Amino acid sequence: MGLIAFLRRESSADPRPLVAMTLLGALSTVVVLALVSYGAAEARQGDPGMRVVVIFLAAVGLFVLSQNSVMSASAREAEELIRRLRDRVFERVRESDYPAVDALGRGPLHAALAHETQSLSRTVTLLAIAAQQVVALVFVALFLAWLSWPAFVIGVAFGGFAIVVHVGRSRTMTAITDHAAADEARLFAGLGHVLNGFKELRINGQHGRRLVTELTMDSEEARLTKTTAKRRWAVDFVLIQVMFFLLLGLMVFAVPLFDPGFAKVALEATTVALFMIGPIATIAQAVPAVAETEASLARIAAIEEHLQAAAAGHAAEDTESLGEPIRRIVLDDVSFTYREADGSPGFTAGPLSAAFQAGEVTFVTGGNGSGKSTMLRLLIGLLRPDRGSILVNGRPLAQGQRQAYRDGISAVLSDYHLFRRLYGLGSIDEERAEALLRRLEVAHKARIRDGSFTTTDLSGGQRKRLALVVALLEDNPVLVLDEWAADQDPRFRRVFYEELLPALRRPDRIIICVTHDDRYFHTADRVLDMDEGRFR
DSSP states (O other), X not given: XXXXXXXXXXXXXXXXXXXXXXXXXXXXXXXXXXXXXXXHHHHHHSOOOHHHHHHHHHHHHHHXXXXXXXXXXXXXXXXXXXXXXXXXXXXXXXXXXXXXHHHHXXXXXXXXXIIIHHHHHHHHHHHHHHHHHHHHHHHHHHHHHHHOHHHHHHHXXXXXXXXXXXXXXXXHHHHHHHHHHHHHHHHHHHHHHHHHTHHHHHHOHHHHHXXXXXXXXXXXXXXXHHHHHHHHHHHHHHHHHHXXXXXHHIIIIIHHHHOGGGGGGHHHHHHHHHHHHHHHHHHHHHHHHHHHHHHHHHHHHHHHHHHHHHHHTSOOSSSOOOSSOOOEEEEEEEEEEEEOTTXXXXXXXXXXXXXXXXXXXXXXXXXXXXXHHHHXXXXXXXXXXXXXXXXXXXXXXXXXXXXXXXXXXXXXXXXXXXOSBOTTOOSOOHHHHHHHHHHTTOTTTOOEETTEESOOOSOHHHHHHHHHHHHHXXXXXXXXEESGGGGSOHHHHHHIIIIIHHHHOOTTOEEEEEOOOGGGGGGSSEEEEXXXXXXX
């Protein structure tokens, strides 16, 4: 079983205390049941005696102790396993290259770290309880066999049949529930279209009516699916109750046909049969839960393998230093080809040849789809060239130097993410940070306190200004800005080109800006124009 193999491989806890508590819980359960049967028989003769009451209370106490111990230990171990699993995926993502993570997408990663791991959290505890119930059920069945062999055969056969029926119906129920979840997800996605595209819907009435019609259809389908799921759940609930009633009926009406002496132990056997209902139900719940968790673990393993394979295809990137700050970068006939899902070649950027020198400001321009973003990702080391090489300070960039090279670059890309916490900056010069915030005219909106921005809930242009503050605090020898001014108002756009960029120019800094603002091209030392993946 995949889950058991995973637990044996990943768990660092000593299983012996858990096994001991599981056995103790099962034995205490049987003792409680035996004492109830014994006490019932003694009650027919008179007072069962104080000694039986004391032993009964002691057995109940042992059951409580063992059950709490098993559930607490399994919960702790489950959360520890999830922590290690998440840490490993975090590290795999960090070590992987950009194309592998981009191809994987955010959805599967988010599902793996949230939904899939929660399935493991629920099932490990349920599995521990189910294991205890299995042991208890074995002992209880043996006790029933001691009372009446025909009752034992009927009880075991009926219990097995109940588990098989429940598991089969649970699989169908799971499929219906997944369908209902997909219907609701589609419905909420449509609602998102309504909210995000409200202006367009108000402008185009026909568009709005068509979308609402589709949403109404999706809502009706979600209603039907959810109703089917709830009706199925109701049928399953009634079926389980009926099956338990039938088990009791078999004990009372069928067993005496095969065991003439059953009347003497009918009360005890019926009590045992009633007691078997709980363990059987728990085991029946555990089987589909284990199957679901194994599927979740398989999806997580596939993500890990994908990321690991991407990382294994290349040598380590953080084994060497550059030896000196970056002063000159040369793209020497660099080319990169995107691959479709089936492996066929897609857009190709290159061959690209260009030099970027410290003390200079270089603008890169070109139409949409001309390859500017790909060129930047090659330049800053997010993509590995298929052909050609990158020269740093006159020497080819070695594989082991790629991380050191990236560490010397500060970038605000068009699809940037602004972290509220300023990771990796160490001790921040608050006076310099405050000056930068004032210079970029956002000091009245956000401050830096305890290594974090006080807020990032700002407009797109203001968030980009905060991202530039972070880039400047890093104080790296290379500054890359991708369409940075696109989200700025006309006044501040002029301030950026005519005041900020000249102030940022230093003899030891390379500045590269992707821009379409041709009215400000005169502020750059060079302008490189791209078309169809190449420099013109």
